[in-house]
Structure formats: C-alpha cells, structure tokens
Amino acid sequence: MRRYVLYRRVSSQEQGKSGLGLEAQERDIQLFLDNYADTPYLVVGDFVETHTGSDNDRPQLQAAIALAKKEDAVLVVSKLDRLSRRVSFLAALMEEKGLTFKVAQMPYADAFQLHIYAALAEQEKCFIASRTKAALQAAKARGVRLGAPTYCVKALAAAKKQKALEDAKKVEGVIVPLRKSGASLRTICGVLNASGARTSRGNDFNPQLVSQMLMRLEAVA
Known part of the structure; x- marks a missing residue:
C-alpha cells in the first residue's frame, strides 16, 4: 500500500x-x-x-x-x-x-520539469526586487519627485505601461515558446500557476492577462 x-x-x-x-x-x-x-x-x-x-x-x-x-x-x-x-x-x-x-498541480512532472519551474519562481522573486529599485532610480533620473502628489496622469500612465511590459518580459521565456507551439492561453496559465509564479499583484495568471502580455511583447519585438 x-x-x-x-x-x-x-x-x-x-x-x-x-x-x-x-x-x-x-x-x-x-x-x-x-x-x-x-x-x-x-x-x-x-x-x-x-x-x-x-x-x-x-x-x-x-x-x-x-x-x-x-x-x-x-x-x-x-x-x-x-x-x-x-x-x-x-x-x-x-x-x-x-x-x-x-x-499536486503537476502530477506527471519529472525532476527536470520541477527544476525548471523552481527556477522560474526564483527568477520572479529576484525580478520583482530589482524592478522596483530600477523603477525608482529611473523616475528620479527623469526628475520625478518621488512621493509628491504632482506629475500625476502622464507619469503614472508611463510607469504603468513600462511596468506591464516588464511583467511580460519576466515570463517571456515561458509564454512565447508555449504560444508558438500552439498551446492555448488557458494551458499557458496552468503552467505558470502550477510553477508557483504570481502576477505583480500576487494573483494567479488568467487568459486575458497572458494575452495582453503576448501582445505587448509582440509590439516591442
């Protein structure tokens, strides 16, 4: 037994x-x-x-x-x-x-696959920390007064757009090859979520978000 x-x-x-x-x-x-x-x-x-x-x-x-x-x-x-x-x-x-x-969420995964998923999860953690630091430094270099209530609409919109692109690049090595191989958006989400990866807000990936990420990556390719 x-x-x-x-x-x-x-x-x-x-x-x-x-x-x-x-x-x-x-x-x-x-x-x-x-x-x-x-x-x-x-x-x-x-x-x-x-x-x-x-x-x-x-x-x-x-x-x-x-x-x-x-x-x-x-x-x-x-x-x-x-x-x-x-x-x-x-x-x-x-x-x-x-x-x-x-x-449990990857019942057929072998040791090699688990190692790849683990590397993805660790990379995400390191990326979040470095991205935050880089974003603050870039904003300061542009003359943005951090913490001030001015520079609202344009600065925030630009920062949001850049952050979304960086989020997409973080998982580019996973979502682009899978999509090119014919995987559905839902399947790609399953791979990301099963690996333990999270969105910048700490949530699971969903098909709409993955689709947006793919479009952003394609636009800068």
Missing part, C-alpha cells in the same frame, strides 16, 4: 490571498489523491506550517520529510513553492536519498 505524507504552508502575508490558503491547498492535494495516487493508499501524516517560503528552516517541513523517509512514503504538496522558493533547496530535496515528493 502506497503511503503519503501531506504538507501545507502559508506565510502570514499569504493567509488571505486567493489560491494560497490552506483550504485551497487541501483541495488540490485531495484531488491528487483521488485521481493520481496509487491505490490503495494511506495518509500517514499531515503537516501544516505558517512560515515564509524564503526561509528553509521550517520545523514542520523537516518533520514531514523525516516521516516520509521513515515510512517510505511520498511527500505531497499543492504547489512547488509550498516546499521552497529557492532552487538550491529544491534541488537538494530532489537528490536527497530516500525522499520522493509529488506536486
């Missing part, structure tokens, strides 16, 4: 965000168990943790990993970033002897 250990995680900032709550993760994991788990199966542990994904020192995760190895069980998470947002940490887990894990 195949054994499974379940792990769910939220950070304090993510508690109320759509798609990241504990109930949503529980739903995704249950769908995996109902449709993709070896049968019969047995859940031997269920761990929940409130902790940031950038910190790998998480007691509940370590307990879940230890139990999975002890029981020769498969560790199951809803999304890849519930394990970690760091490629190095995920790569180490993939190579850890005696440990097997599955991502």
